[in-house]
Amino acid sequence: MSVSAVLRNARELLEEAGLHGAFLVRNLDTGDEIGLDTDVPYPAASLVKVPLAVAVLERAARGELNLATPVDIAPGRITTPGTTGLSRFRHPARVALDDLLYLSIAISDGVAADALFDLTPPAAVAAELRRLHLEGIAVRHRISDLTDTPAERLRPDEAHLAQALAIGAATAGHGHPVAQLDVTRANAGSARAFVDLLHAVWRPTAIDEATAARVRDLMADNVLRQRLAPDFTSDASRWSSKTGTLLHLRHEVGVVDHADGQSYAVAALTASRVPAVAQPGSEATMAHVARVLHGYLRTGTPPWWG
Numbered sequence: 001m002s003v004s005a006v007l008r009n010a011r012e013l014l015e016e017a018g019l020h021g022a023f024l025v026r027n028l029d030t031g032d033e034i035g036l037d038t039d040v041p042y043p044a045a046s047l048v049k050v051p052l053a054v055a056v057l058e059r060a061a062r063g064e065l066n067l068a069t070p071v072d073i074a075p076g077r078i079t080t081p082g083t084t085g086l087s088r089f090r091h092p093a094r095v096a097l098d099d100l101l102y103l104s105i106a107i108s109d110g111v112a113a114d115a116l117f118d119l120t121p122p123a124a125v126a127a128e129l130r131r132l133h134l135e136g137i138a139v140r141h142r143i144s145d146l147t148d149t150p151a152e153r154l155r156p157d158e159a160h161l162a163q164a165l166a167i168g169a170a171t172a173g174h175g176h177p178v179a180q181l182d183v184t185r186a187n188a189g190s191a192r193a194f195v196d197l198l199h200a201v202w203r204p205t206a207i208d209e210a211t212a213a214r215v216r217d218l219m220a221d222n223v224l225r226q227r228l229a230p231d232f233t234s235d236a237s238r239w240s241s242k243t244g245t246l247l248h249l250r251h252e253v254g255v256v257d258h259a260d261g262q263s264y265a266v267a268a269l270t271a272s273r274v275p276a277v278a279q280p281g282s283e284a285t286m287a288h289v290a291r292v293l294h295g296y297l298r299t300g301t302p303p304w305w306g
Contacts (some may be wrong), residue, residue: 001138006296007036010289014270017285021270024191025293028202028255028263034297035191035267042269043180044137044187045244047194047251048125049104049113051102051137053218054201055120055128056101058229085177087111093292105218105242117142122187132206136193138183140249145180146196154302180246190265194253202255227283228268231291236260248272250283256294264298266290 022042024035037136044126061064066161084107086093095103096111097119103117105111125139141144180186204212219240225233227250242253253267268290272282294303 001296002298006034006292009034010293011283013289016301018281019270019272019282019285021268021286021289022191023269023290023293024195024265024267025290025297026199026265028193028199028265032297033195034293036293038192039136039181039190040195040269041136041138041190042182042251043186043246044189045246045249045250045251046110046243047242047253048107048139048187049108049143050215050219050253051129051134051139051197051244052113052116052120052125053105053215054132054197054207055098055102055125056116057133057214057245058098058208059120059126059218061208061211063160064099067096067101070090070094071097071118071180073099073111073115083178084198086111086115103216103220105215106221107223110244113143132200133216134197134200135194137187137189137197139187140185141180141187158258178189178247181249191253191269194267194269195265198253198255198267202263202265216255220299222254226228226280228254228287228290231287232256232266232294241266248275250279250286252286261300264294266294 010023022035022037022040024033024038026033060067063180070172073089073095075089075091084110086095087104096113097116100112100115103109104116122139122141129135129137131138150278199210201209201215219242220238222241222243224243227243228241230240232254236259238257239254240257241252244251248271249269250272251269255263255265255266257263268286270282270286272279
């Protein structure tokens, strides 16, 4: 099966699932890659926590921050609490910077991420990316801004209305009346940009070695494993990743390290056309497409599409 046939089948599978998306898989040693719409930007949602972690750790490596510094977290820090982490705390807490990094990446704790943004604001994270010559990821706002969408103004039984607005109001140029979904105003990045970031972390040259090692460990500890992890985890491989979710957006970026020494970066950025909050079928489809692209790149043989 040719590359064009593999990509055509991938598009058809996504279409059947009510998805469109950008995918890229890259061999981190040879640079060989395969992907769909790799340079199309998407709102990043919680994927922005990875460049945030890089920026914080780079500042710590230069002696600008001490990772042991305790940070006081007041309860009720954001209006709409998440399902895990500090937003669920009922009492004040004191957490070290290093542990905030863990909470931000491993359980996607938005309060922890914003405590890090307090010390390294979005503009500083963007500047750090420029210093590292990592292009294509825009860091413009804090995580708390993601909790100010139409979904938070509706009752739980009306959540589908926010999904419908998110799906139907986008412009051809990737603009959107919901700021968090407008790639010119939101944190945003392409599949290629996030794979470039992962490449820089897994094969560091400009990034400090200690920074890279810590980010790899944090992503390996990710507990949100319902999306791509089932298709990339085995006794002969390790899957390290970060997810991102906002309204109809479902993303995951990560690296699969195989026991034979090969490593592949994977980015899957998707948007659903189905106005539903829970879409396990969509997540299974995006994982399947990512696995097939990875399998084709790794083996060079026709993938199984079952």
